[in-house]
Structure formats: structure tokens, C-alpha cells
Amino acid sequence: MTAAGSDSLHVVLVEPEIHWNTGNIGRTCLAVGAKLHLVAPLGFSLEEKQVRRAGLDYWDRVVPVVWDDFAAFERELPTLGTPFFFSPEAPRTLWDVDYGTRPVLVFGRETRGFDPAIRERYRDHLVSIPVRDDSVRSLNLSNCVSIAAYEVLRRR
Numbered sequence: 001m002t003a004a005g006s007d008s009l010h011v012v013l014v015e016p017e018i019h020w021n022t023g024n025i026g027r028t029c030l031a032v033g034a035k036l037h038l039v040a041p042l043g044f045s046l047e048e049k050q051v052r053r054a055g056l057d058y059w060d061r062v063v064p065v066v067w068d069d070f071a072a073f074e075r076e077l078p079t080l081g082t083p084f085f086f087s088p089e090a091p092r093t094l095w096d097v098d099y100g101t102r103p104v105l106v107f108g109r110e111t112r113g114f115d116p117a118i119r120e121r122y123r124d125h126l127v128s129i130p131v132r133d134d135s136v137r138s139l140n141l142s143n144c145v146s147i148a149a150y151e152v153l154r155r156r
Contacts, residue, residue, distance in 0.1 A: 009034040009152060010080050011145055012106040014070060014114065017043030021110060024142035026062035032149045034105075036064040039073045043109075070118065080104045083125050086148060087113055088138055090126035094151050097127055105148045110141050 011034045016022050022038070029036040038046075046066070067073040077083055081102025086094075108114035119126065129139060129147055139147075 008081075008102055009149065010037060010102075010104040011035070011149060012037040012039065012073065012104060013141070013145075014039045014073075014106065014118075015041055015043070015109045016141070017110045018141070019044040021140070021142045023059060025145045026064065027058050028142070028146050028149060030058050030061060032153055034149055036062055037067060037073065038064045039067045039070050041069075042066075077104065083122065084127045084148075085114060085118070085122045085125050086129065086144055087119060087126045088128055088131070089119075090128035092127060093130050094127050094148055095130075099152050099155060103152055105145070105152070107141060107145060113138075 009032065011025065011029050013022060013025065013036070016038060022042075022044070026036055028034075046064075067076075081104045082100050083104045083106050084094075084097060084099065085106045085108075087108065108118075113119075114122075127148075129144055131139065
């Protein structure tokens with residue numbers, strides 16, 4: 001099986017805080033043929049060796065698009081495709097949606113997720129990853145991206 005073209009799947013990290021996650025997510029994006037977008041402010045420098053180490057020798061090929069802020073990203077979002085904002089409090093799961101041909105998988109900060117205003121504005125685009133044990137508040141960001149990206153690939 002070959003991965004989808006990079007213009008048909010986008011992964012967006014809104015204000016990511018942990019360099020290891022971003023490096024791992026970059027590697028996953030290469031594996032599935034997705035384009036990585038990072039929305040500033042970032043909680044680390046992309047020049048840090050930890051980002052490159054987490055992305056292994058693939059990081060130079062990731063070439064993420066870095067947005068100055070959410071407003072700049074949001075202005076261009078319609079040109080990228082249909083957004084799906086992953087949030088634990090979403091009423092529907094990743095299995096309940098049709099991703100279409102140009103999905104944009106959007107993920108919030110590791111510690112707080114999306115700002116309430118973003119969750120409210122995109123409430124019809126919120127999607128969750130099911131967790132069977134209610135005491136588990138959330139999953140690791142890089143795991144969430146992998147789960148979602150491979151669900152999109154599975155459906156193709």
C-alpha cells in the first residue's frame with residue numbers, strides 16, 4: 001500500500017509544546033504522506049537537536065509549514081481541505097466521520113488542547129478518539145496523530 005499524496009492529507013499542531021512529540025509526528029507524516037503544519041507560538045525551537053533526534057534522520061525531509069499564529073492558519077484553512085479538530089470532549093469519534101478527499105487533522109496543545117473559542121467556533125468539526133477508561137484524560141499527542149492519520153489511510 002502506498003501512502004496518500006502530501007497535498008491530500010494535512011496534520012496541524014496548534015501551539016505544540018513538546019519537541020519529542022513534534023519530531024515523532026514529523027516522522028509519522030512522512031510515513032503516511034501528510035504535510036505537517038505548526039501553528040506558533042511553539043514551546044521549543046525547531047533547531048533543537050531533540051526535535052531532529054525524535055524525527056531521526058527523516059527530519060530534514062519533513063519541512064513543516066510554520067504559521068505565525070492561529071489567525072494566519074485559519075485564513076488559509078479553506079484552501080487546505082476539510083478540518084477535523086481532535087478533542088476529548090467531542091461528541092463523535094474518529095470512526096463516525098467521513099474524511100473526504102482532503103482532510104486536515106488539527107490537534108491542540110499537549111497540556112490544554114484548544115482554546116475554548118476555537119472549540120466553540122469549530123464545534124461541528126470536533127472529533128474524539130475513544131478511550132474506554134474514563135480516568136484516562138487524554139492520550140499522548142504523537143499517538144493521537146498516528147491513530148487519526150492511519151484511520152484516514154485505512155479508509156482509502
